[in-house]
Amino acid sequence: QPELSGDFGRIMEWADTARRMKVRTNAETPADARAARSFGAEGIGLCRTEHMFFEGDRIVAMREMILADTEDGRRSALAKLLPMQRSDFTELFEIMKGTPVTIRLLDPPLHEFLPKSDEEIDEVAAAMGVPADQLRERTEALHEFNPMLGHRGCRLAISYPEIAEMQARAIFEAAIQAGEDTGEHVVPEIMVPLVSLREELRFVKGRIDAVAGEVMQEAGQKIDYLVGTMIELPRAAIRAHRIAEEAEFFSFGTNDLTQTTFGISRDDAAAFLGTYQKKGIIEQDPFISLDLDGVGELIAIASNKGREARPEIKLGICGEHGGDPLSIHFCEKIGLDYVSCSPFRVPIARLAAAQAALDG
Ligand code: PEP
Ligand code: MG
Numbered sequence: 001q002p003e004l005s006g007d008f009g010r011i012m013e014w015a016d017t018a019r020r021m022k023v024r025t026n027a028e029t030p031a032d033a034r035a036a037r038s039f040g041a042e043g044i045g046l047c048r049t050e051h052m053f054f055e056g057d058r059i060v061a062m063r064e065m066i067l068a069d070t071e072d073g074r075r076s077a078l079a080k081l082l083p084m085q086r087s088d089f090t091e092l093f094e095i096m097k098g099t100p101v102t103i104r105l106l107d108p109p110l111h112e113f114l115p116k117s118d119e120e121i122d123e124v125a126a127a128m129g130v131p132a133d134q135l136r137e138r139t140e141a142l143h144e145f146n147p148m149l150g151h152r153g154c155r156l157a158i159s160y161p162e163i164a165e166m167q168a169r170a171i172f173e174a175a176i177q178a179g180e181d182t183g184e185h186v187v188p189e190i191m192v193p194l195v196s197l198r199e200e201l202r203f204v205k206g207r208i209d210a211v212a213g214e215v216m217q218e219a220g221q222k223i224d225y226l227v228g229t230m231i232e233l234p235r236a237a238i239r240a241h242r243i244a245e246e247a248e249f250f251s252f253g254t255n256d257l258t259q260t261t262f263g264i265s266r267d268d269a270a271a272f273l274g275t276y277q278k279k280g281i282i283e284q285d286p287f288i289s290l291d292l293d294g295v296g297e298l299i300a301i302a303s304n305k306g307r308e309a310r311p312e313i314k315l316g317i318c319g320e321h322g323g324d325p326l327s328i329h330f331c332e333k334i335g336l337d338y339v340s341c342s343p344f345r346v347p348i349a350r351l352a353a354a355q356a357a358l359d360g
Pocket of ligand 1: 046048107232252253254255256257318319320
């Protein structure tokens with residue numbers, strides 16, 4: 001278990017006395033959550049639930065769900081995923097006890113989940129009890145030319161609401177369980193990804209609220225929770241006042257926001273951004289240090305519009321920039337409530353947030 005001790009720990013504590021913004025972490029595994037807490041993370045700002053399904057039986061169950069061609073098929077795969085998610089979230093809530101945890105609904109660029117080889121197709125076909133050829137056809141039918149702009153994020157939740165419903169149920173049941181185990185009331189924050197239209201958020205929030213109602217009735221107790229959204233598309237930033245009507249918090253997803261503002265693929269940018277830097281076209285890689293004039297301006301616009309519509313709206317950042325000191329200075333300047341970054345960047349973020357507050 002990593003730990004901040006001695007002089008380093010002391011400097012961190014001094015920094016904390018100057019800091020205004022909270023520092024949270026991006027984590028979905030218990031190990032990351034524990035490491036982040038020991039580095040001083042004050043909550044989870046982003047739990048990427050799709051990352052919980054990359055391995056072992058889990059990826060098979062996830063593939064069964066994605067490749068099911070009926071709602072019944074999807075529901076039976078979801079029934080396998082529900083207990084896994086419930087115990088995932090219970091553990092995270094317990095590790096993060098007393099601090100806020102933001103869980104993002106599934107946001108899988110489909111290509112990361114589709115089977116890639118004959119062996120993988122055979123494995124899922126066997127689990128589903130369908131012929132491999134049929135599954136191969138379904139996999140091909142789901143192929144997208146541009147998965148990062150494709151059927152992901154809330155679009156998936158709108159096509160197949162039962163996925164969001166399963167996750168919402170897992171979150172609420174875990175919140176109750178963790179509350180009982182730790183004696184500490186858990187208020188989960190449920191985050192809807194890749195929203196560009198208020199109506200998208202309204203639709204998904206409606207499903208979340210309905211599940212909350214069911215679970216409260218079953219458990220005979222009240223559950224407090226927040227529903228908010230990622231702001232990671234330019235349209236969402238520009239229409240933030242409308243989106244804020246449905247959102248109790250915004251978290252800026254600057255990875256996608258940089259990608260979609262520049263129209264530069266976040267996965268392919270390295271091939272030419274280095275040349276851009278050498279030739280003096282840009283000073284910094286915008287995927288590393290926030291492009292203040294463009295992406296930053298969109299964040300400032302969205303923050304102002306969000307606050308106009310909902311003065312108490314909670315604002316944070318969870319893209320990679322949340323752990324970059326220059327970007328953190330900008331977040332302080334526009335008054336975000338928190339930054340969220342990978343566990344090992346938490347100490348840097350604490351220091352940078354303190355320096356930013358002192359720079360005032
Ligand atoms: C983002 O887009 O900045 C973000 C945090 O989401 P992800 O990196 O998972 O797309
Ligand atoms: Mg994103």
